[in-house]
Structure formats: C-alpha cells, structure tokens
Amino acid sequence: MRSSDTYNSDDTIAAETTPPGRGGISVIRVSGADACRIVGEVFDRELPEPNCHCYGRLMRIDRNRDEQIDDVVVSYFKAPHSYTGDDVLEISTHGSPIVVAEALDALYSCGARPAKPGEFTLRAFLNERIDLTQAEAVADLINASSREAAQLALKQIKGGIGKAVSTISGHIMQLLTQCELELDFVEDDVELMSRKEKVRIVEEALEDIDGLLSGYQRSRRLRQGVTAVITGPPNVGKSCLFNMLIEVSRAIVHPEPGTTRDVLHGSCIINGVRFDIFDTAGIRTTGSEVEDEGVRRAIETADKAEINIHVSSVDIDYYPNSSSEKRTIHVLNKIDLGTHNLPENYLPISALRGDGIEDLKNRMYGACIDNNSGGESSISRERHYIAVSRAREALNKAKEGIKDCHPAEIIAEELRETVSAMDELTGKNSLESLLDNIFSEFCIGK
Ligand SMILES: Nc1nc2c(ncn2[C@@H]2O[C@H](COP(=O)(O)OP(=O)(O)O)[C@@H](O)[C@H]2O)c(=O)[nH]1
Ligand SMILES: [Mg+2]
Numbered sequence: 265m266r267s268s269d270t271y272n273s274d275d276t277i278a279a280e281t282t283p284p285g286r287g288g289i290s291v292i293r294v295s296g297a298d299a300c301r302i303v304g305e306v307f308d309r310e311l312p313e314p315n316c317h318c319y320g321r322l323m324r325i326d327r328n329r330d331e332q333i334d335d336v337v338v339s340y341f342k343a344p345h346s347y348t349g350d351d352v353l354e355i356s357t358h359g360s361p362i363v364v365a366e367a368l369d370a371l372y373s374c375g376a377r378p379a380k381p382g383e384f385t386l387r388a389f390l391n392e393r394i395d396l397t398q399a400e401a402v403a404d405l406i407n408a409s410s411r412e413a414a415q416l417a418l419k420q421i422k423g424g425i426g427k428a429v430s431t432i433s434g435h436i437m438q439l440l441t442q443c444e445l446e447l448d449f450v451e452d453d454v455e456l457m458s459r460k461e462k463v464r465i466v467e468e469a470l471e472d473i474d475g476l477l478s479g480y481q482r483s484r485r486l487r488q489g490v491t492a493v494i495t496g497p498p499n500v501g502k503s504c505l506f507n508m509l510i511e512v513s514r515a516i517v518h519p520e521p522g523t524t525r526d527v528l529h530g531s532c533i534i535n536g537v538r539f540d541i542f543d544t545a546g547i548r549t550t551g552s553e554v555e556d557e558g559v560r561r562a563i564e565t566a567d568k569a570e571i572n573i574h575v576s577s578v579d580i581d582y583y584p585n586s587s588s589e590k591r592t593i594h595v596l597n598k599i600d601l602g603t604h605n606l607p608e609n610y611l612p613i614s615a616l617r618g619d620g621i622e623d624l625k626n627r628m629y630g631a632c633i634d635n636n637s638g639g640e641s642s643i644s645r646e647r648h649y650i651a652v653s654r655a656r657e658a659l660n661k662a663k664e665g666i667k668d669c670h671p672a673e674i675i676a677e678e679l680r681e682t683v684s685a686m687d688e689l690t691g692k693n694s695l696e697s698l699l700d701n702i703f704s705e706f707c708i709g710k
Contacts, residue, residue, distance in 0.1 A: 493566045
C-alpha cells in the first residue's frame, strides 16, 4: 500500500515507547518478523513464552558479551495478538536516556531499524488490527487535554465508528447486489426487489448516517476544545474576567482604558471540556495606531470564536441589546458596585470578587455542548465529516433515483459512491497521502 522506501512493513522496527527522559522505567518496543531473533541476541536468557515476561541482562553484542547494558524485563506478545499484529517484544529498562540509547544501538546493530513517528500504530492498521478511525483515536487519547476528550477517544478506540460503518455499508452492498442482478436481466426488465423495499433500506441507512453526523459538533468540541472570546468596551473588566476564568493572573488589569492590545490566550476546563479563552482590546475608536490594530485583532478573533462573552459593566452608560443568539453571552460586570437595573438576559458578575463566575461557566458549557446529541459512535474530525457527508449525498441521489425509476446502473453508481465514501472513513483503500497525514500526528514510539 505504501511505497517501500517510506515505510517498509517487512522491516523489524524499534523505538523507545515511553517519553524520552529520566524516570522509573523506560520501555523499548520492537516489532516485526525478526523481533525474537534480534532481542534474543542482546538478552542473556531464553525469551519468555508468549504473553509472559522474563527478567535478565541486556548485553552489548558488538564488543564482548560480558558487557552489560542494564538489568531488564522482556515481555513477549506473539503475532497476531499484539498491538501491531507483528511479533512484539517490549524491553523495560531503568529510565535512563543513556541506557535507552545503548539498548537501541544494540538492537539496530542486530538488524532492527528506528521506527518512524506513529509507525507501530500504522502497522496495527496495515495488519488490520484496527481501522483508521481507531488509529486516529489513539493519537487523540495521547493528545487529549481534558477528561471528556480522553473519554471520547477511548470510545472511538473501541471501534464504534467502524461498526456503524460496516452496518451501513452492509445494507448498501445488499442493495447494490440487487441492482447488479437486475442489470444482468436488463433485457427481461425484471425487478427482484420492490422499489418500496429498496427505498426502505436506503432510508434506514440514511438515518444511521444522520446519527453519525448529528454528534459531530459535540465530539469535535470535546476533542479540540471550544474557543471563547471576551469582548466589550474598554475598562469594563474583560482582562479581570479573563484572569478569573483561567485562574492565572496573566492579563494586566488597570483602570486606564486601552491597557490590553494584543490578543491573549489561556485555557480552562469546564465540566471536563477544555475552553480556549481569548482576551482582547476594548472596542473603541482611538487615535492610536497600536490600539486600532488591537481592536482590529479583537474583531477578527471574535469572528472566529465559537462563543462571544460580551462584557458591559455597571459604571458605563450603554448596554447593547442582548440577542437571543446562543453564541453570545452578555455579562454585566462590577455588580459589587451595586446594580440599579439589570438589562434583560444579562448575567450579573463581579470579575473582581468572583460572583457569578460559576453561572457564566455553566452558560458557556450549555451554549456549545449539547449532551442530547450524538450516540455511542459519533464522528469527531473534519475528515470524518467530509466522508460521511459525501456518503449521505450519494445515498440521497440513489434514493431519488429509485423513486423516479432511474436505470439500475445509475443507482448502482451512487450506491458504489456511498460505500466508497464510507470506506474512506475507516481506511479501506486509503491513499498514501491520507495515511501520511494521519500518522504524522503521532510521536515516535507509538
Ligand atoms: N469594582 C470592580 N472593579 C472591577 C471589576 N472588574 C474589573 N474591575 C476594575 O476595572 C478596571 C479595568 O479592568 P480591566 O480588567 O483592565 O478592564 P478591561 O479594559 O475591560 O480589560 C480595573 O481597575 C479593575 O480593577 C469588578 O468586578 N468590580
Ligand atoms: Mg484588558
């Protein structure tokens, strides 16, 4: 599938699989047909039985066998029941970069080659241990920056998307077979399955596809986090609120209007979801070129963010009307100075004292995490969304075609397109460039 000079899957590969550095232990993973022979040459004892581990000495082989690198534990996972689907040996050494470098050198000199980033997981995919959505989920779990992102990745590793895809594709294939049989009998104009039955199958598949699509926004946000920008006039306490939300005194808070010019970024976790918060310059017209640039950047950041926290304060005269738009949350700050009249749909807070901050966080969460959408297996990446939308479009065309009695070959073509789009999701017949994209996200050793 891949060009042999990029990733030769016949090679035996080795890399440190724990993060580089000093610690209790480091683990080196060796995967490939020659893994047992190679590790056997540097280990001073018989290799353990499959799924067992064994304590012994790791030896330098190039000089003399008496020179020891470390005391180690070797674990053996026999193909195909290993992470990669190849024979895998894992060597646990003391957590020292010197020991690891020596151990890897010894393994390389016996014929292993350094593994590339993500190559162990790529092997698992090529050996059909996992599909592409599961491989992506491994990267997502490693990179998760919140509890919910980790939970979502873990669900995806279990293969829910693949199962949903194979159910949908199975039904479409059944229909495709019917269409192709009808094509064989085109002269006789036979209809093996009623139109009603065909439409029913397509509609059911469309429902399943919609199920996959419906949880996309929620899953994407759990995975990537939500962006929220703080906007409003100068001096209303935006920077004070920013610091309060991220629980770090990052932005300068000052009575002088126009203090903040650059867009500042911080993050916080709300109900297990990461929110990326941006503090911006107060929006006003000034004579200052620098501040004007700050205002321009503020507007640009607000346009891109998913939530706009618009701040007013009790000591200014003008409050814009609060729209019912879910994306914008209007807050009225400095209520510790006393509130005369709270404008409709404004959330009262005191960024200085912390009043109303929990309410604000709950509003932020509620504005973009819909816990009623998406079932067990919803897609979480734009790549998934594009593939499933393509399948949906083709299947809709097939449905119209069946209803309008279009020729079987045209309907078959749309059904084939549906299956091919679904296959792209799980990585059947995937292009090399796509794999490169996905596996380059990984670190070495995974
Ligand atoms: N009394 C009171 N003062 C506040 C509150 N929040 C901010 N301030 C003050 O308002 C001034 C402007 O705050 P800052 O966060 O720099 O406003 P920004 O220009 O909107 O970023 C500072 O002197 C803050 O101490 C609040 O909740 N209550
Ligand atoms: Mg500020």
